[in-house]
Amino acid sequence: MRVAIGGYLVAANSFATQRIPLERFRRAMLRDEAVMRLAGGDGALGGFAQAARRLGWEVVPLRFVFPGLAGKIPDDAHEWAKQELLDAIRAAAPLDGVFLQMHGTAASDRLDDCEGDLLAAVRNLVGPQTPVIVSLDGHANVTHLMVDQATMLIGVKTNPHYDFAETGRLAARVMAGIRDRSLTPVSAWAQPPMAPALQKLYIAPGWPMDHLMRLVRIESQRDSRILDISLLGGFFVSDRRETGISVTVTTNGEPALARDIAERIKEACWQKRHAFHTDMVAVEDAVREAIAADEGPIVLGDLADSGGAGTPGDGTALLAELLRQDARGAVIGNIADPEAVQQALAAGVGRQVELAVGGKTDRFHGDPVTIRGRVRTLHDGVFTASTRFNAGTVHRGPTAVIDCGGLEVILTSRPVLVFEPNHFRSLGIEPTERKILVCKAEMQHWAGFAGLARKVIDVDTPGLATQIPSRLPFRRIRRPVFPLDDI
Numbered sequence: 001m002r003v004a005i006g007g008y009l010v011a012a013n014s015f016a017t018q019r020i021p022l023e024r025f026r027r028a029m030l031r032d033e034a035v036m037r038l039a040g041g042d043g044a045l046g047g048f049a050q051a052a053r054r055l056g057w058e059v060v061p062l063r064f065v066f067p068g069l070a071g072k073i074p075d076d077a078h079e080w081a082k083q084e085l086l087d088a089i090r091a092a093a094p095l096d097g098v099f100l101q102m103h104g105t106a107a108s109d110r111l112d113d114c115e116g117d118l119l120a121a122v123r124n125l126v127g128p129q130t131p132v133i134v135s136l137d138g139h140a141n142v143t144h145l146m147v148d149q150a151t152m153l154i155g156v157k158t159n160p161h162y163d164f165a166e167t168g169r170l171a172a173r174v175m176a177g178i179r180d181r182s183l184t185p186v187s188a189w190a191q192p193p194m195a196p197a198l199q200k201l202y203i204a205p206g207w208p209m210d211h212l213m214r215l216v217r218i219e220s221q222r223d224s225r226i227l228d229i230s231l232l233g234g235f236f237v238s239d240r241r242e243t244g245i246s247v248t249v250t251t252n253g254e255p256a257l258a259r260d261i262a263e264r265i266k267e268a269c270w271q272k273r274h275a276f277h278t279d280m281v282a283v284e285d286a287v288r289e290a291i292a293a294d295e296g297p298i299v300l301g302d303l304a305d306s307g308g309a310g311t312p313g314d315g316t317a318l319l320a321e322l323l324r325q326d327a328r329g330a331v332i333g334n335i336a337d338p339e340a341v342q343q344a345l346a347a348g349v350g351r352q353v354e355l356a357v358g359g360k361t362d363r364f365h366g367d368p369v370t371i372r373g374r375v376r377t378l379h380d381g382v383f384t385a386s387t388r389f390n391a392g393t394v395h396r397g398p399t400a401v402i403d404c405g406g407l408e409v410i411l412t413s414r415p416v417l418v419f420e421p422n423h424f425r426s427l428g429i430e431p432t433e434r435k436i437l438v439c440k441a442e443m444q445h446w447a448g449f450a451g452l453a454r455k456v457i458d459v460d461t462p463g464l465a466t467q468i469p470s471r472l473p474f475r476r477i478r479r480p481v482f483p484l485d486d487i
């Protein structure tokens with residue numbers, strides 16, 4: 001048995017103004033040994049490759065691209081990545097199976113559903129008989145085309161996600177079953193007219209998605225013919241017809257059973273729709289509440305400029321308001337501003353600086369804010385995440401900490417998800433000794449600071465990852481859809 005592994009881990013915020021050019025795809029493309037190294041880890045590829053080797057299979061590397069997150073990708077970048085993968089499959093033939101990891105939210109200028117397009121091309125190349133199994137992120141916007149072209153789609157069951165390896169292990173088990181003819185995966189896919197805000201997709205007790213996942217677990221265990229149920233929350237800032245929550249049920253040769261369960265879970269989602277309503281505090285009120293708190297740290301979530309949703313990471317709304325209200329013991333987790341970092345580097349540690357920071361990429365994330373302070377530390381910006389989700393090494397690029405008296409501002413060269421203690425500790429800032437921490441995330445900060453923050457306040461900041469969908473210029477999503485339409 002000869003199986004191939006690869007990945008197209010491309011995410012796009014359809015509304016974001018920044019682009020990931022073809023050149024970045026070229027630099028990010030992993031081949032051969034680099035793909036095998038990735039498969040040595042505990043991600044989706046790792047789970048699959050390790051299971052495959054235990055079964056005595058030969059594992060062949062294809063391509064794996066993870067170019068970062070921004071706005072829609074250029075058509076030529078998608079086409080190039082697709083041809084790279086197809087060339088690799090041709091070179092690796094004959095193959096008995098293909099396992100691919102995808103994010104499930106890529107959109108190019110011409111295509112809203114890059115994954116569907118890619119899977120159709122792969123299917124065309126390998127033929128109808130070869131299993132093509134896909135691991136999906138919990139934010140995937142699953143489409144008809146993806147379901148039709150893949151043999152099986154397997155999504156993670158956690159958010160923030162840490163169970164990618166399990167999707168790979170299940171894919172290997174199913175491929176083995178197809179091989180010995182004990183399994184014939186048959187999938188049904190369903191979705192309610194709903195595109196929940198990213199804020200409410202946290203899977204933890206008390207959150208609506210947790211309630212639905214419990215139902216999924218009960219359904220999964222009811223019948224041994226069910227191979228997998230993937231309930232995925234979607235990524236509502238990626239605008240495609242099928243954007244939003246969906247469920248894909250795969251059974252062993254039982255289409256009616258798959259359809260029945262998919263419909264039941266779809267209905268349960270719909271009944272729960274109002275629990276997904278966003279829940280945020282105005283900027284001024286959030287800062288006032290944080291300042292008035294007896295004890296910190298109070299985590300303020302800058303959701304609309306989340307480093308996980310393709311925005312520039314240079315939003316200044318909370319910085320401006322913290323200055324205006326003269327907050328003490330506050331840390332701005334991140335303003336991505338390479339120009340300001342260079343100015344801090346040129347000044348050097350210990351020097352006083354006056355910098356106009358943030359708000360420089362587009363007109364949606366506030367204006368530049370002038371800060372005056374001392375360059376306290378300078379860093380390469382590399383650190384290892386302490387959480388089991390979003391694990392691994394984070395590269396922020398050259399990074400500076402500016403001490404402005406009551407307020408510390410972390411300036412990075414790249415936008416990043418700011419969601420956990422090591423982001424601060426790696427820069428010599430102990431988060432438990434601060435009153436207010438500003439994070440840029442859509443909900444990962446709830447998990448990253450669980451047990452550590454006195455309170456988490458999600459703030460209604462301006463930005464292109466806003467959790468209020470009516471503020472975004474959707475063009476492709478099916479209508480009516482909740483909460484965009486009052487249905």
Ligand SMILES: [Zn+2]
Nearest residue numbers: 137138139161
């Ligand atoms: Zn995700």
